Amino acid sequence: MPRFKYHARSAAGALVEGAMEAASASVVANQLTAGGSVPLRIAEEAAASTSAATRKWQLGGQRVNADDLILFCRQMYSLAKAGVPLLRALRGLEDSAGKLVMVDTLSAIQEDLESGRDLTGALGRHPDVFPPLVVNMIRVGESSGKLDRSFDEVANYLTREKQTADQIKSALRYPSFVLVAIAVAVTIITLFVIPAFEKLFSAQGAQLPLPTRIILGISNFAVSWWWAILIGLAAVFFAWRAWVATESGRLIWDRFKLHIPVVGGIIHRATLVRFARGFAMAFGAGVPLIQALGLTARAVGNQFVAKRLDKLRRGVERGDTLTRSAAASEMFTPLVLQMLSVGEETGSVDSMLLEVGDFYAREIDYDISRLSSAIEPILIVVIGAMVLVLALGVFLPMWNMATVMRGG
Template sequence: MNTFHYKGRTNRGDAIEGRLEASSADAVATQLFNSGITPIDITEAKTTKSTSINLNDLFGAGVKLDDLVLFSRQMYTLMKSGVPIIRSITSLAESTRNQTLAKALRHVVEDLESGRELSNALSRHPDIFANLYVSIIQVGENTGRLDEAFQQIAQYQELEKDTRDRIKTAMRYPMVVILAIVGAVAVINLFVIPAFAKVYAKFDAELPWATKFLIATSNFTVTYWPYILAGLILAGVGLNMYLKTENGRYKWHKYKLRIPVVGSIINRSLLARFARSFAMATRAGVPLIQTMTVVSRAADNDYLAERILQMRNGVERGDTLTRTAAATGMFTPLVLQMMAVGEETGAIDDLLQEVAEYYEREVDYDLKNLSSAIEPILIVAIGIMVFILALGVFLPMWDLAAAARGGR
């Protein structure tokens, strides 16, 4: 946005001047008229370019779910209090600490001043406001219940944030253990085994196959560690680029649901998100076909999104929601039965809400027991590593000690 210097007069005829940020002089004039000021002269202010580097511009601060929850809650409060929407968003743009969100909100204000609807203005920032968010706001605009729309979105986002936080907390312990194992293996290969290899070389004795394997692995690591590190970095970058492609992202999202122990938890958390977002959109009055399209885009998993679109296509052909859901193979018989009852009674939103709560209870229980489920796997991995080290490092020492005692 550019900065404009304006001169004008108030309703009482008093002269006034100042500066405003806007996309154009017309936008400044509109703001002044809305404030009861008659503009006389509007000129673009000359600003000196700063040579300082803004880290946010280079790397992008990003908008977290916490920021969106706070924004939705504040908008609900302001809308319910009767504060005009432009004034509300302008105030939140000035008060938010996230500069990326503040910049987007200022653009939204400009669009509103130019005559756009709020849902249309939000849709121009898809990286921040998802399709589900925009659709619920659009329904709130059409029904005149914009405050309730923001309240529904805030509640949904708070539950989403709670689920994500619980998954991150549950995964923290096994990730720390795995990183510790990787670090220990690196230290042993680079420092410990070479020291033992020097001791074995002095005795010129025949070494067991396990010891030879460890020494060969250590020598390779010590000699080529710069290439190994570079290879790992290149592999990580290449994998990241592949996962950003449509095919790579789809395969990863499909494989992620099949990871032992963790995959079932991720699958049920995604289904809980699907059911809750479906129920929220249906309750807000979004048409069924549009709801399924919006929910598929909000699924955050391409594999699940494809199944939801298959359900939409079946419904478009005249099939029931329950039959199309059963054809995907994603839902349990209990959930399918609840969906069938919801279709028969016309309370599909309430039944899907119960489905979401059912999955969330299961996910919560599994997350609480995730550490105990992963611990045996980690213990076995550590035991195998210790066994190989004991076999390869200490067995030759026992043989050498026995040989030394026999020589006496």
């Protein structure tokens, strides 16, 4: 006879768990109900362990990304709107989850709920999966009885965030490919092509031009010490990663990204779109102003902008208006500050910030549409410089030798 593990709640409200041998899960449920307990979860022990092992083998341990969160919020919105009990909804999502880390997280959330913890408290114990802004938005929905609406708003917010990030990646894909191709071409020329020319030049015994001697010196160094160059590049990469992981390094790097030619302005506006939409969503749902500012400042993904937005929050805490504090942060354009001022006067800061987010999003769409054409002149200059160096260093002595041979 199979053995079933069960979780139930007694008539006094205490959580009860144990195991029981029975012909089926329904028999266990009937016995628990007859004893005055409400069954919460019943699973066959052997089947459960086999299923868990099978799922671990199938799913692996990938990290949760934006697509996973969007899918989770969409599913929870549909289930909550349909009136499906929370535990049953989470159990169904656990069975259909596509990643092991999501399976483990949903299982842990169910255990927390069964032990008496609320949903947002259970979600908040997994910050690597559920960001603080998402957790606080769901907290508002849970406390106001509008859990389905909160999940829908979070899903829409995450969808817009992903669309903006995908647009930027798509726009940078072409120039990144060109730069990588140029780097590969320079490496091949330095390691293989130029050494072949060196033998030709040495056979002539003529004095080589200075540009040619410099290129040959670089080529000889690269051929002889290529392993040291690779080690040096790896050391620089890992040192940079360690430096960026520090608070000061992250602050400097995030500030530098905002000043990159052509791309920096897009990154800046995309960060402010994230802030405006996140703050509008949180504040419009009832999160207190100071708390909403603090949450969205930490969720923008740029330490430098977060510091400036934290300055905005401190200004509001001191009693300044939102508009004056925003102006002191030096993050917003005059047009946006005017829109914030109108929002404060009319009591519609959340809707006005949504307009700010849409305004920046339209600017980003326009900048991304012309990003390739803006980067092309830079790429042409880089390619032209490489061709000039090769012409001076490699082809110039060949032309000189051809001239000497014709003269001889």
